[in-house]
Amino acid sequence: MQPSSIIEFVQETYQTEAFIPLHAPSFNGNEKAYVADTLDSTFVSSVGRYVDDFEQKIEAFTGCAKAVATVNGTAALQTALYMAGIQRGDLVITQALTFVATCNVLYHMGAAPIFVDVSPISLGLCPKAVEAYLTEYAQLTDEGCIHKHTGQRIKAVMPMHTFGHPVELDELVAVCQKWQLVLVEDAAESLGSYYKSRHTGTVGMLGALSFNGNKIITSGGGGMVLCRSEELGAHTKHVTTTAKVPHPYEFYHDEPGFNHRMPNLNAALGCAQMERLDSILANKRTLAHQYQAFFAGSGWQFVAEPDYARSNYWLNAVICPSQEARDQLLSETNAAGVMTRPVWQLMHRLPMFEKAMRGPLPYSEHLESHLVNLPSSPVIKLA
Structure with a gap:
């Protein structure tokens, strides 16, 4: 298969010879109306009804006990790790194949990553690789899981659901239970993806979503912490809002907190996008199936959802037969x-x-x- 045939297929699919982006947002619903409403209300910052509405819509869609809106996905992940008890000097097992934000949050918290391999099944963190690393380098003590060589505490496992494909969560949960580790899911790319019957980000203690402009839906900038319990969610919300104790006029903060609040302006956009999420996901599955049929039998492996999962197919991807073929495809x-x-x-x-x-x-x-990642914007005009 030559790059020219792939180019022709993509152009025919999108019915254009103009520039085709990797993943562009679409605004065909109430986005303008809701954003205009925030301007009219003057509540454009961190106070306003759309923030609460957005959190409730995510709770209803994902099934998490409590969702907490943040200014971006990185802030959501940092908050999740903080609430999971990650401290300076701790180690967190994660994947080297990820977006840099996964590791940046560890760096800025004074923690450090341990990189293990990803799975051919999911392209995300491999449970067998995690178990193999821990067996060789870790030991359980009264203080928890300790790295044999450094004496540091290994505190958590943080998989990233690569391109929206859910990792093997049952197996990772078993490893975490065996080694007394906390599971925190980087679900930034996987809104609308399900592991068996559970939404990604809701299996671990906490999860983090992103609503960046290139994600399944966008709030411009924004993220969401998915919490396992209402009690944990209430504390997470408190911490993200500067840990301010409610009072008619006094400013009193009872613990160190973040100012990770999502502005009402962004939440308004997110609420409008949520109204169209089901149709966006259906559209993207149609596109993924078209890619899968196109590459079938070609020697180019389309990345399909694992058998146990339903993926949002955020970014479609193909594994090329060689690095030379990859480089040629990218160039042309x-x-x-x-x-x-x-x-x-x-x-x-x-x-x-x-x-x-x-x-x-x-x-x-x-x-x-x-x-190689392929153009993945929704194709069909959405209601």
């Missing part, structure tokens, strides 16, 4: 105005994480040199 598609991109460079190749501890990463390295 982008030159033709069809936006494609490689997967992120592995985190340990970045200067700030090059000294991080890690296990073998053979499949992560294979994906780094062979995978």
Whole structure:
């Protein structure tokens, strides 16, 4: 298969020869009306009804006990890790194949990542690789799971649901229980994805969603912490709103807090997008099935949802037969105005994480040199 045939397929699918972005938002519903309503109300910042409405819509959709809106996905993930008890000097097992925000939050909290490989089944954190690393390098003590070589506490496991494909959560939960670790899900890319019957981000103690402009739905900037219990959710909300104790006029804060509040202006956009989420997800499944049929039998492997999952297919991806084929595809598609991109460079190749501890990463390295993301914006006009 030549890149020219892929370019032709994408252009025919989107019915244009103009520039085709990787993933663009669409605003065909009440977005303008709700945003205008916030302007008319003057409540454009962190106080306003749309913030509460957005949180409630996410709770109803995901089934989490409490959702807490934040200014962006990175803030949501930092909050989730903080509420999970991650402290300075702790270690968190995660994947090297991820967006940099996953690791940036650890850096700024004074914690450090341990990189293990991803699974061919999900492209996310591999339970077998996590178990193998812990068996070799960790020991259980009265103080918890301790790294044998450094004496540091290994506190949590943080998988990222890559491109919206749910990781093998039952197996990761079992590993966490065995080694006394907390599971925190980086579900930034996976709104609308389900592991068996459960929404991603609701299996671990906490999860984090993103509503950046390139996600399934967008609030411009924004994120959401998904909490397992109402009690945990109430405390999380308190911490994200500067830990201010309610009072008619006094300013009293009873613990260190974040100012991670989502502005009402952003929440209004998010509420309008939520009204269209079901149709967006259906549209994207149609697009994914079209890609899957196109690549069938070609030697180019389309990344399909795992058998146990229902994916949102946030970003469609194909695994090329060679690195040379990948490079040619990236070069020719982008030159033709069809936006494609490689997967992120592995985190340990970045200067700030090059000294991080890690296990073998053979499949992560294979994906780094062979995978290409394809245009994934919804195609059909949405109601």
